[in-house]
Amino acid sequence: MTEKDWELLLTLHKEGSITKAAQKLYISQPALTYRIKQIEKEFNSQIILRGSKGVVFTSEGDYLVKYAESMKRQLQIAKDNLTNMKNNIQGILRIGVSSNFAMYQLPNILEGFLAKFPNIEIDLTTGWSSKVLKLIQSEEIHVAIIRGDHVWSGEQITLNKEALCIASKKEIDLNNLPNQNLIQYQTDVSLKKTFDDWWLKTFNKTPKVSMEVDSIETCKGLVKTGLGYGIFPSICLEDTVDLHTMDLTIDNKKLLRKTSLLYRKELLDLSVVNAFVSFLKDKYNIVY
Numbered sequence: 001m002t003e004k005d006w007e008l009l010l011t012l013h014k015e016g017s018i019t020k021a022a023q024k025l026y027i028s029q030p031a032l033t034y035r036i037k038q039i040e041k042e043f044n045s046q047i048i049l050r051g052s053k054g055v056v057f058t059s060e061g062d063y064l065v066k067y068a069e070s071m072k073r074q075l076q077i078a079k080d081n082l083t084n085m086k087n088n089i090q091g092i093l094r095i096g097v098s099s100n101f102a103m104y105q106l107p108n109i110l111e112g113f114l115a116k117f118p119n120i121e122i123d124l125t126t127g128w129s130s131k132v133l134k135l136i137q138s139e140e141i142h143v144a145i146i147r148g149d150h151v152w153s154g155e156q157i158t159l160n161k162e163a164l165c166i167a168s169k170k171e172i173d174l175n176n177l178p179n180q181n182l183i184q185y186q187t188d189v190s191l192k193k194t195f196d197d198w199w200l201k202t203f204n205k206t207p208k209v210s211m212e213v214d215s216i217e218t219c220k221g222l223v224k225t226g227l228g229y230g231i232f233p234s235i236c237l238e239d240t241v242d243l244h245t246m247d248l249t250i251d252n253k254k255l256l257r258k259t260s261l262l263y264r265k266e267l268l269d270l271s272v273v274n275a276f277v278s279f280l281k282d283k284y285n286i287v288y
Contacts, residue, residue, distance in 0.1 A: 001039060003075065006068035008035055009047075013065045016054040039064070073139055080142075080270055090119035093272040096132035096141040097124065098188075100216065101259055104235050106145075113279050120272050128188040136262055142273045144262040147233070148190040154264045157277075159284045161256040163247045164194065167220070167237055168229035172246045178203050181210035181228030185219035191257070195231050198248050198255060233257045 012021040012032070022029045040047055047061030057065060080091060097106055102124075110122060125135060129146035136144040136152075145159070166172055168180075199207060210228050213219050216236055223230045224242065235257075237245060248255040261280055267273045280286075 001042070001064075001068070001071075003072070005035065005039060006072050008032065009039075009061075009065050009068045010072070012036075012048070012055060013057060013061075016056075018050075018055060021055075077139075080272075089117050089271045089275050091270070091272045092121045092123050093143075093276055094123040094141040095125070095276070096135045096144040096146075097126050098129045098132060098145060098147045098259070099126050100233060100235055101145055101147060102126040103217075104238065109280070109283065112283070113276065116279065117272075117275050120275070129190065130188060133262075142263065142267055142270065143276060145259065146262060147257055147259050148188065148194075149258065150190070150260075152262050154262060157261045157281070157286060159259045159261055159280065159286075161258050163234045164198075164255045164257055165232060165234050165237070165248060166229055166246045167223055167232055167240070167243045168245075169224060169226035169243060170229075172229070172244050174202075174246065177229070178205050178207060180208065182207045183211045183213065183219050183222050183228040183230050184209055185213050185216050185230070187216065191233070194255065194257075195248075198250060201250055 008021070008025060011024050012018070015021045015024060018029055018032060022032045025032065036048060043060070043064070045060040046058055047064055049056045049058060114120065114122070123141075125132070125141065129148055129150065132141075132144045132146050133150050133152070135141045136154075166174075166177070211222060213222065216232065219230045220232070220236060220240070222228065224240075231248070234245075234247075237243065261277065263273060263277060268277065
């Protein structure tokens, strides 16, 4: 098996279809089918079954997919290490970042970082913190910036903490909030649980949800028109001056949302990782 074969198996396993996998790989279906047969011949094992709903991998096929994942990861590690053996700081830095942090804070960070280290290339993945955590656990990225509290066995540095708050076009009357229109948005499970726990400890009735939208920016736009109120991390309200806000509290203590940098200590031997971690420590005034 070659590197191209690893990619072929991983793509076919993900897509579950010869047609879709061929399109993703920019090869013909006959060429893909031929290569699968060659792999099966090489290992003297049937690795896929074709059905009416697509491709199903056999137990031998699943084993080879895991092997391909491992080999692809080991090859990338080898490339990273070889690149970073050079004197100058260059290479690819793979980062995973929480969506909200990526939207409101990351552009400024990367602008400053790349101005200082122009020979570093950024391979960026964004998504909910739970997704980013899985990426660093599986070693698909070098560093992660996630929000909320998560279990992680490696190095973890708190970059900042911010308030969670209610935002509304109108003045906020907390006692009357359950009777007002709430605009909800899809968000990370941990943040939604924080909001739900606060509500249950503050009110004895369910919120009056008037709208449910797919993004925090859509929600904020609707709140600005006066159609209802929203509950937000304050990171997304820093540029908003036309909304009334009120911090969420429990027992007179503000509810705070933590942003953390995650990485493995051994990866500091990679110059690109070391440079990024040091840059963030300096930016957030973290004592070494």
